[in-house]
Amino acid sequence: MLTELSAYTNRWRQAPPAAKGLFSFCGMAAAFAAGSPRTALLVALILSAATILGAGVPVLRYLRVATPALLFLLASGLSLVVSLDFGGSTGGLSAHLAGAELPRIAQVSCRSLACLTALLFLALTTPLVDIVSLLRRCRLPDTLLDLMTLCYRTLFVMSEAVHETITAQSARLGYATFTLSLRSLGGLVANLSVQVWQRSQVLQLAALARNNDGALRFLGPDYPNPARAVSGAAVSGLLLIILAVTLP
Amino acid sequence: MISAILSLADVSYSYPDGTHALSSCSLTIRRGARTAVLGANGAGKTTMFLHLNGILRPSAGQLQWEGTPLDYSRNGLRMLRSRVGLVFQNPDSQLFSASVREDVSFGPMNLGLTDKNVRERVEEALHAVGMTEAADKPVHNLSYGQKKRVCIAGVLAMKPEIIVLDEPMAGLDATMQEEFTAVLERLHGSGITIVVATHDLDFAYGWADQAIVMRAGRVLAHGAPREVLLQKDVQDELGAVPLVAEISRQLSLLGIDLRDNGYLPRSKGELLKAITAHTRQENRP
Ligand SMILES: Nc1ncnc2c1ncn2[C@@H]1O[C@H](COP(=O)(O)OP(=O)(O)OP(=O)(O)O)[C@@H](O)[C@H]1O
Ligand SMILES: [Mg+2]
Numbered sequence: 001m002l003t004e005l006s007a008y009t010n011r012w013r014q015a016p017p018a019a020k021g022l023f024s025f026c027g028m029a030a031a032f033a034a035g036s037p038r039t040a041l042l043v044a045l046i047l048s049a050a051t052i053l054g055a056g057v058p059v060l061r062y063l064r065v066a067t068p069a070l071l072f073l074l075a076s077g078l079s080l081v082v083s084l085d086f087g088g089s090t091g092g093l094s095a096h097l098a099g100a101e102l103p104r105i106a107q108v109s110c111r112s113l114a115c116l117t118a119l120l121f122l123a124l125t126t127p128l129v130d131i132v133s134l135l136r137r138c139r140l141p142d143t144l145l146d147l148m149t150l151c152y153r154t155l156f157v158m159s160e161a162v163h164e165t166i167t168a169q170s171a172r173l174g175y176a177t178f179t180l181s182l183r184s185l186g187g188l189v190a191n192l193s194v195q196v197w198q199r200s201q202v203l204q205l206a207a208l209a210r211n212n213d214g215a216l217r218f219l220g221p222d223y224p225n226p227a228r229a230v231s232g233a234a235v236s237g238l239l240l241i242i243l244a245v246t247l248p
Numbered sequence: 249m250i251s252a253i254l255s256l257a258d259v260s261y262s263y264p265d266g267t268h269a270l271s272s273c274s275l276t277i278r279r280g281a282r283t284a285v286l287g288a289n290g291a292g293k294t295t296m297f298l299h300l301n302g303i304l305r306p307s308a309g310q311l312q313w314e315g316t317p318l319d320y321s322r323n324g325l326r327m328l329r330s331r332v333g334l335v336f337q338n339p340d341s342q343l344f345s346a347s348v349r350e351d352v353s354f355g356p357m358n359l360g361l362t363d364k365n366v367r368e369r370v371e372e373a374l375h376a377v378g379m380t381e382a383a384d385k386p387v388h389n390l391s392y393g394q395k396k397r398v399c400i401a402g403v404l405a406m407k408p409e410i411i412v413l414d415e416p417m418a419g420l421d422a423t424m425q426e427e428f429t430a431v432l433e434r435l436h437g438s439g440i441t442i443v444v445a446t447h448d449l450d451f452a453y454g455w456a457d458q459a460i461v462m463r464a465g466r467v468l469a470h471g472a473p474r475e476v477l478l479q480k481d482v483q484d485e486l487g488a489v490p491l492v493a494e495i496s497r498q499l500s501l502l503g504i505d506l507r508d509n510g511y512l513p514r515s516k517g518e519l520l521k522a523i524t525a526h527t528r529q530e531n532r533p
Pocket of ligand 1: 263264265267268269287288289290291292293294295296
């Protein structure tokens with residue numbers, strides 16, 4: 001979990017999530033406001049610089065986290081540029097370059113890139129726990145946030161369970177041949193479903209034991225100087241938007 | 249006069265699938281005592297614990313808080329659960345927030361305290377189990393022993409009168425076990441009644457003031473560890489005797505009396521001390 005690692009170890013870990021969320025939000029607004037691909041690229045550059053230089057996320061890790069999304073962006077950009085045509089007038093397979101559309105495609109791709117860097121900024125500097133507590137303060141429905149918390153926690157519990165089950169299966173040659181692998185995989189899935197069910201039951205008992213009666217309530221973290229950080233984020237975020245709006 | 253804080257009177261319970269997990273189980277937990285609950289796998293320890301906190305309701309018989317029957321209304325359960333803290337055997341089944349501090353805040357938040365109050369309790373509880381340093385860590389990066397401490401802190405933050413721990417020592421290395429015993433000792437020192445389910449006879453013998461041995465959903469024996477754990481039927485049930493007791497007995501057969509003020513040693517430390525003292529006496533001219 002590279003995102004996880006950065007979120008807990010970056011330089012801005014102790015900054016209030018409200019500030020980081022606000023800056024990320026302004027980044028996205030700037031991405032939409034950008035009038036040309038060049039401006040959008042500039043916004044993306046500034047946002048990634050903030051993440052790498054400001055929050056001190058190592059460049060390599062940043063690239064590794066960004067790569068899957070970038071590949072996805074590239075693929076969708078290319079599929080917009082090149083359109084395949086079956087049949088049509090000639091009856092064969094033909095590829096068209098979308099010539100007239102190119103500026104718009106460039107615009108969309110660069111904006112997406114800028115949005116991506118804005119989201120990466122938040123994901124790499126702020127642990128999910130903090131994001132959830134921020135969303136809670138923004139009055140998002142409790143049920144949704146409880147689900148997020150539980151899913152996130154369950155992710156780790158389950159990944160451990162998967163790991164252990166696979167190890168146990170391999171130890172008894174469960175994956176020695178292809179057929180055996182299929183069988184073991186089936187066993188793994190069946191076993192996991194039971195485990196998920198049992199664990200959710202025990203979790204509920206544990207919640208009851210601590211006097212829970214519905215919504216999961218936690219204490220939000222406390223941050224030094226929240227006002228200063230938030231106003232700092234607001235000012236720099238606004239500057240970013242103004243930059244995006246005024247540049248051609 | 250020793251006062252009962254919680255007691256079970258002829259409690260029976262069957263799981264929905266028909267397993268009779270408790271049958272006419274009667275026992276008393278004394279205020280301020282250290283109670284060890286022993287019994288083979290499946291004897292009903294965990295089921296009994298779930299009753300103490302009102303999570304399971306007896307199908308027959310009743311539980312009493314200081315002599316009055318438990319009130320299973322919403323408010324009654326609220327009171328009970330804020331007084332009886334339950335620590336589960338598997339920490340992963342109890343921790344459901346991703347961050348340590350957040351998870352510990354869960355119980356006090358449920359009690360409806362103010363944020364400031366909750367914050368104080370969380371810090372206090374984390375301090376009591378020695379986890380202040382790890383407070384901002386995500387739960388999944390903690391070691392097993394640390395997770396167990398966080399579970400205790402989560403219960404401690406509710407300021408219960410009793411803490412009930414289901415096999416707290418299982419899965420801990422020797423050092424962690426020792427530290428854990430120290431944590432329990434501190435809690436006990438601060439006036440909290442402690443109940444522990446354990447398979448560790450030696451620990452029960454050395455630590456507890458009161459031992460309860462269960463077999464097949466009933467109480468087989470109930471009393472001071474130095475008596476209960478040496479009973480013949482208990483030995484047969486648990487398949488062993490506390491090592492320290494056995495060594496003292498063997499030595500006394502050899503004519504070496506380790507009694508100090510009439511008491512035999514209860515822990516390894518006491519045994520070693522008694523042997524040293526004895527040898528010194530022998531060597532005196
Ligand atoms: N959810 C359940 N559904 C059905 N039967 C159960 C359930 N939980 C426990 N039992 C059964 O109830 C009996 C008592 O189980 P319990 O978990 O209380 O024992 P225990 O003394 O805690 O054992 P261990 O030392 O293994 O933890 C066992 O026979 C067990 O199989
Ligand atoms: Mg048990």
